[in-house]
Amino acid sequence: MPDTGSYMIAAYIVTAVVVLGYVGSLWRRGK
């Protein structure tokens, strides 16, 4: 099995950062 774990980790981190970043942006704008 090829060693591609770093790609998976990168994709999961990016997704979390984008979602949480947008959630934070809405939280700030919704105050």
Place this chain on the structure above:
Amino acid sequence: MTLEAASAGQQISRGRIVTLIGVVALVVLYVMALQFTPPERFQGLAQKIFYIHPPAAYAMQMAFIFTGIASLLYLLLHDARFDVFAEASAEVGMMFGLIVVITGPIWGRPAWGTWWEWEPRLTFTVMEIDLFGGYFALRGAVRDPAERAKFAAVMGLMALVLVPFNHLTVYLFASQHPQPVVIKTSKPELPFEMLRTFLTGFVVFTILYLGLVMQRYGIGARAAIQEAADA
């Protein structure tokens, strides 16, 4: 019907609760995908991007479809709530689009041997996101709220045309992007554990879409009320 400040505040509060549920569900999805779903033999762990990339693409398409429908309803009914909803859904769609165009190349590198390929599915996705970028540029350029809503509704409706084309690219053209492995006429070709996690991803991104749009709708409604009061 008009926009009401109290209702906008309620939408924001409710949206926050649904978003919180969505974020917790996203954590559950991560645990399911990383801990309780076996890796695929040929791609290795990179195949697990499968549990976030297609659900994000589905959420993006759903968001743009709802923007198109709300745009049409605005043009027919001239109800400001549809304009506010169309904008909210488009913005949330752009956020999911960002996830799609970042996770796609990260998956493409190990799976296809290249970060990017100008093949139909990828090109149509970029065009779609580009069009909605134009949608926001247009909104920012028109000062009069009624004119802005009308122009944006026309653009939102026109952009809707790209959505089914994007979906059909893998059937219509010689596309490097794979065809659906679950949503098709024959039985899904996935082991149960993979299918369960994959379908959970769709539920999670749907909850996130709902929560985020509710919040963004409330924020947009409040801004529209303020704009009308300032005029």
